[in-house]
Structures are given as C-alpha cells and as structure tokens.
Amino acid sequence: MNGATIKGTTLTQVALKQVALALSLLLIIAVGACQPARVLTVLAAASLTESFDEIIETYRAEHPGVEVRVSYGSSATLAAQVASGAPADVFASANESTMASLAKAGLDVTPEVLTTNTLQIAVPPGNPGNVTELADFADEDRTIALCAVEVPCGKAAATLSERLGITPKPDTYEVDVKATLRKVELGEVDAALVYRTDVTSARGRVEGLPTPGAEQAVNTYLIAKLPDTADAGEAERFVAYVLSPEGQAVLRSYGFGGS
Known part of the structure; x- marks a missing residue:
C-alpha cells in the first residue's frame, strides 16, 4: 500500500512537503542570523584609528543588526576614492580642505565638526x-x-x-x-x-x-554622511553617535580636542 490519500495526494507526500517547508524556513532563519540586516561602510582618517575602533565596537554592540566596516588611510586618498565613486556611507576627514574637495568634485555633502587635533x-x-x-x-x-x-x-x-x-x-x-x-x-x-x-x-x-x-596649526576634523550612501538613516545614526557625548568622550580619551 502506498498510504492513505487526500484528494489524490498520499499522506507521505504531504508529510514530505511539510518537512521541506520547515527546512526552508529554518534555512532562511539561519541565513538571516548569519548576515547583518545592514552594512555601514565608514572611511576615516588614519589618526582616528584607535578612537574609531573603540567607538565602532560600542556602536556594534548597541546596534546588533548593523555591521560597521571601516577603512583608515590618508584623508586625501580616501577623499579621492569617494570622488571616484567608491561605495561608502560616512567619511571622517582630518581637515576641512580635504572634505571641501568633495564639494569641488560635485558631491553634495553637509559636514559637521567632529573634533580638533594639534x-x-x-x-x-x-x-x-x-x-x-x-x-x-x-x-x-x-x-x-x-x-x-x-x-x-x-x-x-x-x-x-x-x-x-x-x-x-x-x-x-x-x-x-x-x-x-x-x-x-x-x-x-x-x-x-x-x-x-x-x-x-x-x-x-x-x-x-x-x-x-x-x-x-590646529586641524579641525569633519564628518559627513555621503550622498551615495545605501542607508541614509543608518549613516545619520552613526554620525550622531560619534558626535554624541559618548562618542566625544572616547575621542577626548585619546587626546582629541572635542568638537
């Protein structure tokens, strides 16, 4: 016997379909758990390395659905990459003229003062x-x-x-x-x-x-959400966190002047 049937479908076939559906749902859940809901790419001046590493670690802990990926380097090099179309959400520059170069390149950025350094x-x-x-x-x-x-x-x-x-x-x-x-x-x-x-x-x-x-010769650092960000809301939240009292406290602990 092939088993009881329900309108032409055996109970065995029904059971197999239910198992397949359950496995599919488990796979979707597993993939979702392994992949962050959002990825935020931050480009930051090399001098911000240690302070931003600490800030980003805390931000990740407070926003478990967000993966923050950061690249450090010369502000001038990073700005050139942004102007050339490199995908990024936030840019933190070690001086004002480098950030201004993005506007000269035709990018609509509204930077805010991040901190100062000497x-x-x-x-x-x-x-x-x-x-x-x-x-x-x-x-x-x-x-x-x-x-x-x-x-x-x-x-x-x-x-x-x-x-x-x-x-x-x-x-x-x-x-x-x-x-x-x-x-x-x-x-x-x-x-x-x-x-x-x-x-x-x-x-x-x-x-x-x-x-x-x-x-x-005081350097004024600036930070801005980039116009081609894939997630404007998350970029704005990250910038706001860096500028918050918590973010500024971390910067001051590394010797920055505060915004």
Missing part, C-alpha cells in the same frame, strides 16, 4: 637623537620624518613650520601620520612631527616632547 614632536624612547625643539628639524645631522605635504598632517606641519620661521630638512615624507609615526617606533628616525593623539595611542612606544606653538 601636532607634537615624537622621538624614540630615550630620545637618542637628543631632539629638544622643532628647530632641530632643520638640522641636517638628524634624521627626520614628516607626513607628505598633500595629506592633512603634512599640511599642518608646513603651516606650523612657516609660522615659526623654521625650514625642516626631512629625510622622508610618509603617506599618512601612522606611517610617519612608525618610523619613530622602529627607531629609523630621530624625530617626527605627528598628531598628539598618535603619541597617546602609541602607549610608550614613542615619547612626546613639548611642542611650543603647536596651537598655531
């Missing part, structure tokens, strides 16, 4: 090059690293040097502030000019020296 002299532990002030950066007998002039930390270094009447003689120009700091951490240079936040984040791998006049 430069500081960084030397290897023990200061083997006996660097004491920014004027020592003009000494050809010392090995010096600076950020490339095209990126925000390099522009700030050039501004500060000009205002203090100093002509640095760097041995290397690096692509961003983290690469510049790394030269100090590896002991490859006697000194570098980086952000004070990077000295803080290095946690003893470098020493920071007093840098009189640093307040003459």
